[in-house]
Amino acid sequence: MLKIFQRLWQVNWAEQWQYRANxxxxxxYWLVSPVIYLSVWTSIANSKGSVNGLTANDFxxxxxxxxxxxxxxxxxxxxxxxxxxxDGSLSGELIRPIHPMLTNALVNxxxxxxxxxxxxxxxxxxxxxxxxxxxxxxxxxxxxxxIPAMIIGFFxxxxxxxxxxSLAFWTTRVYSIHExxxxxxxxxxxxxxxxxxxxxxxxxxxxYLPYQLQIYFPIQLILGKLSSAQIIQGxxxxxxxxxxxxxxxxxxxxxxxxxxxxxxx
Amino acid sequence: MNTLKLLSAFLKVNIQMSLAYRxxxxxxxxxxxMWLGWELLSLGIIxxxxxxxxxxxxxxxxxxxxxxxxxHTLMIALIWPNTEKFNQSIRxxxxxxxxxxxxxxxxxxxxxxxxxxxIWDLVLAAVLIVVGLNMAGDIVTPLNLLSFLLLTVSxxxxxxxxxxxxxxxxxxxxxxDNNVTILQALLDAGRYPVTVYPVWLRIIVTFxxxxxxxxxxxxxxxxxxxxxxxxxxxxxxxxxxxxxxSQVWKAGLKRYSGASS
Numbered sequence: 304m305l306k307i308f309q310r311l312w313q314v315n316w317a318e319q320w321q322y323r324a325n326x327x328x329x330x331x332y333w334l335v336s337p338v339i340y341l342s343v344w345t346s347i348a349n350s351k352g353s354v355n356g357l358t359a360n361d362f363x364x365x366x367x368x369x370x371x372x373x374x375x376x377x378x379x380x381x382x383x384x385x386x387x388x389x390d391g392s393l394s395g396e397l398i399r400p401i402h403p404m405l406t407n408a409l410v411n412x413x414x415x416x417x418x419x420x421x422x423x424x425x426x427x428x429x430x431x432x433x434x435x436x437x438x439x440x441x442x443x444x445x446x447x448x449x450i451p452a453m454i455i456g457f458f459x460x461x462x463x464x465x466x467x468x469s470l471a472f473w474t475t476r477v478y479s480i481h482e483x484x485x486x487x488x489x490x491x492x493x494x495x496x497x498x499x500x501x502x503x504x505x506x507x508x509x510x511y512l513p514y515q516l517q518i519y520f521p522i523q524l525i526l527g528k529l530s531s532a533q534i535i536q537g538x539x540x541x542x543x544x545x546x547x548x549x550x551x552x553x554x555x556x557x558x559x560x561x562x563x564x565x566x567x568x
Numbered sequence: 569m570n571t572l573k574l575l576s577a578f579l580k581v582n583i584q585m586s587l588a589y590r591x592x593x594x595x596x597x598x599x600x601x602m603w604l605g606w607e608l609l610s611l612g613i614i615x616x617x618x619x620x621x622x623x624x625x626x627x628x629x630x631x632x633x634x635x636x637x638x639x640h641t642l643m644i645a646l647i648w649p650n651t652e653k654f655n656q657s658i659r660x661x662x663x664x665x666x667x668x669x670x671x672x673x674x675x676x677x678x679x680x681x682x683x684x685x686x687i688w689d690l691v692l693a694a695v696l697i698v699v700g701l702n703m704a705g706d707i708v709t710p711l712n713l714l715s716f717l718l719l720t721v722s723x724x725x726x727x728x729x730x731x732x733x734x735x736x737x738x739x740x741x742x743x744x745d746n747n748v749t750i751l752q753a754l755l756d757a758g759r760y761p762v763t764v765y766p767v768w769l770r771i772i773v774t775f776x777x778x779x780x781x782x783x784x785x786x787x788x789x790x791x792x793x794x795x796x797x798x799x800x801x802x803x804x805x806x807x808x809x810x811x812x813x814s815q816v817w818k819a820g821l822k823r824y825s826g827a828s829s
Contacts, residue, residue, distance in 0.1 A: 328749040335753050338769065339760065346764040347618045354617045433768065479595045486602055495610055500617065 341366035388471035449524040455541040462548030472559030493519030622763035627703030634696030645686035716790035722806030723782025729813035739820035758783035
């Protein structure tokens, strides 16, 4: 089993390494909107002293941490998998004794991540010197607590997007469905602004949704802003959504593959 | 005259193409409305915490959103689909046939695909601009309106020219098929007045990838923030960038050698 993973890693790493020029563009793409939001909110915080108790430094540390967390928890499975269902190249993968999504696509995603993180470190350091954040609130314990949270966040996001991607077995409009899913992510994850600045109703809903597990919860853990009750609640939500994600994905996948073979025959 | 005829032929073909996918069009329009709702909500959240950002009020930011959507439409209705086709044609050599046509190749490459339903975005943009300005209560003189319109067109031309240069680079570096991503990535910076950005970012979006020239600056003209000489300078910038772009395109074409050779 370990050997299979090792091989898959080599193949996927080599595949991603081919596209290293694209990587720069990807980094830029993913960098711009957090930097824009950072600028908007620090400009407001600077002119008013603080926004709802958040100072300019709070916003800077929030978005700089967001860049790291988002890098770790996000995935690109919709872009690397949906087309395989549509053009039929999935057939070859289905006959192999490994799971196309939970093994191959997963390792592919992690290889992509490993590569982008390599490119990302120098960029982040440049941003660090441009914005000069004061990270004195960050403690080792916060960082240690955030690591399992980010891993849970990644797997929750991966399973849910994998389930949405698998809708490609039924419809060609899977990208539109994913766009809708992504819009909810923008609204409920804390990507645009720390959730405490969102309308009350959105905050109330957000804490029960999986989106904040990928962005807001790990960030707040790192920045040391959560009480122990909130930390326990966050982890509990994480475990619940992990189970929900697994169940949904398995169900969609199993029925989808059945359909796929029916169509292909 | 020929150009206009061609353009209307392109439009017809593209309308027919999109009619084949009616449900997709409806779905896309719904998604579009959803994003507009999000954009307005995000502005609402910002302005529930402050009265101005970078010296601009709520109404003015809505008008800016309208101007931004004009450029966004240019990007999504024209730049993306044509770039996709262009990159494909470089890879498989079908660019040869484009060059054989007795028409300006730059025009052919940049206008043959149009995502027609996106044109409704332009209406939406106009509504946002009018509503936003009304909310802001700015008094718009005819001269300001005229310079706004001219600068919007000129800003669009600047973006168009930059696009030409970026895709023309593919003639030199065949593998450069991420050519417009940089434009798309920085486009979002056009949503807010550049005055809120740190200096380095302001320099990038004004001079290097001049998104601001097409968003913040036309609106500044509308508010009467720009004097006449500034307006003229930006108009000249539009014309000059177009001239440069067509030269780069011509030079690039000379480098083109087909996919097989």
